[in-house]
Amino acid sequence: MALTVKKLAMSHLVSLNKMDCIRALSPWTNGTIRCSFSVGAGQTGSGDSSDTSEDGAGVRYQEFQRWHNGGGTFHKSACIDPTALIEMGAIVHPKSVVGAYVHIGSGTVIGPSVTIGQLTKIGYNVVLTNCTVGDSCVIHNGVCIGQDGFGFFVDENGNMLKKPQMLNARIGNNVEIGANTCIDRGSWRDTVIGDHSKIDNLVQIGHNVVIGRSCMLCGQVGIAGSVTIGDYVTLGGRVAVRDHVSIVSKVRLAAISCVTKDIKEPGDYGGFPAVPIREWRRQVATQFQTSKKRVP
Numbered sequence: 001m002a003l004t005v006k007k008l009a010m011s012h013l014v015s016l017n018k019m020d021c022i023r024a025l026s027p028w029t030n031g032t033i034r035c036s037f038s039v040g041a042g043q044t045g046s047g048d049s050s051d052t053s054e055d056g057a058g059v060r061y062q063e064f065q066r067w068h069n070g071g072g073t074f075h076k077s078a079c080i081d082p083t084a085l086i087e088m089g090a091i092v093h094p095k096s097v098v099g100a101y102v103h104i105g106s107g108t109v110i111g112p113s114v115t116i117g118q119l120t121k122i123g124y125n126v127v128l129t130n131c132t133v134g135d136s137c138v139i140h141n142g143v144c145i146g147q148d149g150f151g152f153f154v155d156e157n158g159n160m161l162k163k164p165q166m167l168n169a170r171i172g173n174n175v176e177i178g179a180n181t182c183i184d185r186g187s188w189r190d191t192v193i194g195d196h197s198k199i200d201n202l203v204q205i206g207h208n209v210v211i212g213r214s215c216m217l218c219g220q221v222g223i224a225g226s227v228t229i230g231d232y233v234t235l236g237g238r239v240a241v242r243d244h245v246s247i248v249s250k251v252r253l254a255a256i257s258c259v260t261k262d263i264k265e266p267g268d269y270g271g272f273p274a275v276p277i278r279e280w281r282r283q284v285a286t287q288f289q290t291s292k293k294r295v296p
Helices: 002-025 277-294
Strands: 064-066 073-075 131-133 144-147 152-154 160-162 169-171 182-184 191-193 251-253 267-270
Touching (some): 131 144, 169 182, 267 277
Parallel strands (some): 144 182, 169 191, 251 267
Antiparallel strands (some): 064 073
């Protein structure tokens, strides 16, 4: 009988030790279960932690807590509206601001000091860094905003060196961004997407690009760095725009066109290089007639 009691006591002790280990490994606890959560900057969940482990940026892991609405993770210095939904697996980094009724999908990373306006919906596996996002935006799955642009120079020894990319990307209000689109941060000016603009899937927008309001960019458009686009511009599928080009407002470009110089007059354009649409159609017709005559 005494032996049986001793075995039960040892079993209970082992179970307690296992629970202590589990709690110690959990990012949400430090020997006690946390039941309250931070809502804004400067407020923390209950319970103190003596764990001083840090990542490469000096952020302490125990400063991240679980959000009450959705189960996502947030840093205690982030300012998050209580109505925001942060799904399990999403993370909000230090000093970010998340507005009212924002929805952040699983796997999404909101980097340090990012601001997201109210009523914005963010899909799965989105990465936002070095950027601000306006109100009532829709950002679909896999979008990346605010990463470094593609800028390099060759030094006197022939080595390829990176140009500093230190500025931000600014997304206006009521903007929709399609899946797997990438928008780079600026180097000498912020990258800007104007209010009410709509961007399709798989679009690349380089650093320092400024796009006006109510523009429409169809799938696989590529815009090189430092391009300026006016308001109410439509780019058809797979349109390419070379760097440092300006496009005036109220321009429409046919699919698979390539803009190699400034477009200074509103209207419809097409071709490679892009020319007024009537001229492009004449070119196509002439080429067709010429090739038809060559056929025996």
